[in-house]
Amino acid sequence: xTTSASxxxxxxxxxxxxxxxxxxxxxxxxxxxxxxxxxAVTVDAVAREAQVTRPVxxxxxxxxxxxxxxxxxxxxxxAGRRLMELLxxxxxxxxxxxxxxxxxxxxxxxxxxxxxxxxxxxLSPGNTPDVVRERIDATRDEVVALxxxxxxxxxxxxxxxxxxxxxxxxIVGAMEHLGRLVVADPDRFDPEDVVRSVTAxxxxxx
Numbered sequence: 001x002t003t004s005a006s007x008x009x010x011x012x013x014x015x016x017x018x019x020x021x022x023x024x025x026x027x028x029x030x031x032x033x034x035x036x037x038x039x040a041v042t043v044d045a046v047a048r049e050a051q052v053t054r055p056v057x058x059x060x061x062x063x064x065x066x067x068x069x070x071x072x073x074x075x076x077x078x079a080g081r082r083l084m085e086l087l088x089x090x091x092x093x094x095x096x097x098x099x100x101x102x103x104x105x106x107x108x109x110x111x112x113x114x115x116x117x118x119x120x121x122x123l124s125p126g127n128t129p130d131v132v133r134e135r136i137d138a139t140r141d142e143v144v145a146l147x148x149x150x151x152x153x154x155x156x157x158x159x160x161x162x163x164x165x166x167x168x169x170x171i172v173g174a175m176e177h178l179g180r181l182v183v184a185d186p187d188r189f190d191p192e193d194v195v196r197s198v199t200a201x202x203x204x205x206x
Contacts, residue, residue: 018060021056021059021060022060022061022070024050025046025050025052025056025057025060025061025067026067026070026071026074027050028046028049028050029041029046029049029067029068029071030071030075030116030120031049031116032045032046032049033120034116034119034120038068038128038129038132041064041067041068042064043057043058043063043064043067046064046067068129072131072132072135075117075120075121076135076139078117079117079118079121079139080139082110082114082117083107083139083143086103086106086107086110087103087143087146096150096151096153096154096202097199097200097202097203098199099150100147100150100171100198100199100202101195101196101198101199101202104175104194104195104198104199105191105192105195107175107179108178108179108182108191108194108195109191111179111182111183112182112183112186112191115183115186118179118183119183119184120132121136122176122179122180122183123180123183123184140172140176143172144165144168144169144172145168147168147171147172148164148165148167148168149164150168150202151164151167151168151171151202151205152164154202154205155205156205157205161205162205167205171198171201171202174198174201175198178194182194
């Protein structure tokens with residue numbers, strides 16, 4: 001007498017409050033994005049990552065679009081809040097380079113501490129949705145504006161020797177590149193070497 005193989009058991013999702021479930025599913029989607037890119041995110045993939053069933057995902061969100069939209073809102077709020085907390089609220093006109101150095105040090109430490117938040121921003125793959133790219137660019141514009149205000153206070157900018165906006169784009173671009181290195185390979189560069197280099201660039205404008 002033959003016995004049929006027992007069917008594969010579906011994952012059991014223990015009950016939890018809706019907000020906690022939503023956080024779990026957004027974390028699952030984020031893990032997929034970091035590991036494989038946005039193109040790999042599907043309802044099935046999120047369910048597998050979170051070890052729940054498809055109905056659990058649909059019970060927390062209105063499909064994949066809802067998961068991604070909520071994740072985007074959450075990550076932008078987290079990264080934006082931390083970024084604005086770390087950037088200087090006031091700058092000593094006598095030593096603007098110190099403010100840039102302190103901000104660079106804090107940002108690099110934050111990137112090393114929370115790479116899951118920063119990897120999709122700094123290492124966003126080619127298939128990043130337009131809405132994500134637009135939000136990243138908008139936050140970048142805010143940072144460039146702040147750095148430009150710092151550079152504009154330097155003697156070189158006052159003499160018209162440098163364009164504050166152009167140099168601000170260069171500094172932010174360099175910081176983004178260094179941030180990518182820190183997130184992708186945290187042991188490659190000493191953060192203090194990075195801070196000294198960024199500070200030296202701004203001080204050279206005196």
